[in-house]
Amino acid sequence: MIEIETKRLLLRPMVPADVEPHIQMMQNEEVAANLTDTGKVRDRGTEWRAAASMLGHWQIREFGFFSVFEKQSGAWVGRVGPWQPEGWPALEVGWGISHDHWGKGYAPEAALASIHWVFQEFPKLDKVISVIEPNNHNSQAVAKKVGEHKSTEKFSLWQFKLDIWKVDRQDWYAKFGAQF
Numbered sequence: 001m002i003e004i005e006t007k008r009l010l011l012r013p014m015v016p017a018d019v020e021p022h023i024q025m026m027q028n029e030e031v032a033a034n035l036t037d038t039g040k041v042r043d044r045g046t047e048w049r050a051a052a053s054m055l056g057h058w059q060i061r062e063f064g065f066f067s068v069f070e071k072q073s074g075a076w077v078g079r080v081g082p083w084q085p086e087g088w089p090a091l092e093v094g095w096g097i098s099h100d101h102w103g104k105g106y107a108p109e110a111a112l113a114s115i116h117w118v119f120q121e122f123p124k125l126d127k128v129i130s131v132i133e134p135n136n137h138n139s140q141a142v143a144k145k146v147g148e149h150k151s152t153e154k155f156s157l158w159q160f161k162l163d164i165w166k167v168d169r170q171d172w173y174a175k176f177g178a179q180f
């Protein structure tokens with residue numbers, strides 16, 4: 001099993017035991033606002049299927065979201081990592097953190113480790129993207145912290161027209177390579 005350790009966090013691929021904490025995370029209105037097709041909290045069955053697609057992504061692609069745990073408490077705090085379902089514009093690193101743990105810098109800490117893992121795992125990959133709703137300022141703050149910039153490209157998903165944020169391998173290593 002892949003395991004990635006950062007200063008405060010442990011990351012490992014999502015497994016069936018993570019479905020329940022993921023459903024719980026998604027029951028929060030502010031988390032759901034930017035992660036669901038409706039922009040609202042969805043029923044448990046819909047969220048079960050959404051989490052199942054994240055486990056399935058690992059089966060199909062051999063990469064996918066990592067569950068993120070706080071080292072100190074062992075708590076499951078969210079899911080961060082690479083994501084590229086059919087039709088996606090490129091390999092994305094995405095993030096979602098349980099509302100109780102917002103504002104601790106966990107998303108950028110886990111995303112930096114994920115981007116490093118992705119660039120190591122896929123030596124020919126020249127960039128990583130994140131698709132972000134124009135009003136999602138929290139997510140844009142994370143994108144900036146991990147070295148991404150907003151491109152002029154858009155991605156249409158559901159009723160949303162998302163901005164494509166991106167960072168090139170070379171630029172990312174110039175900025176963050178010394179940390180790894």
Ligand SMILES: CC(C)(COP(=O)(O)OP(=O)(O)OC[C@H]1O[C@@H](n2cnc3c(N)ncnc32)[C@H](O)[C@@H]1OP(=O)(O)O)[C@@H](O)C(=O)NCCC(=O)NCCS
Pocket residue numbers: 030031032034035095096097098101102103104105106107108131132133136137138139141142145
């Ligand atoms: C986006 C998200 C993952 C950020 O996670 P995080 O671990 O809190 O990240 P950070 O601690 O770096 O905080 C990022 C920004 O969120 C905002 N923020 C932090 N704590 C907050 C809180 N309690 N309430 C509201 N906003 C808060 C701040 O603007 C912060 O930026 P700053 O550090 O420059 O001030 C988290 O807000 C989340 O899960 N949002 C819902 C899901 C989502 O939008 N995912 C991305 C889809 S593209």
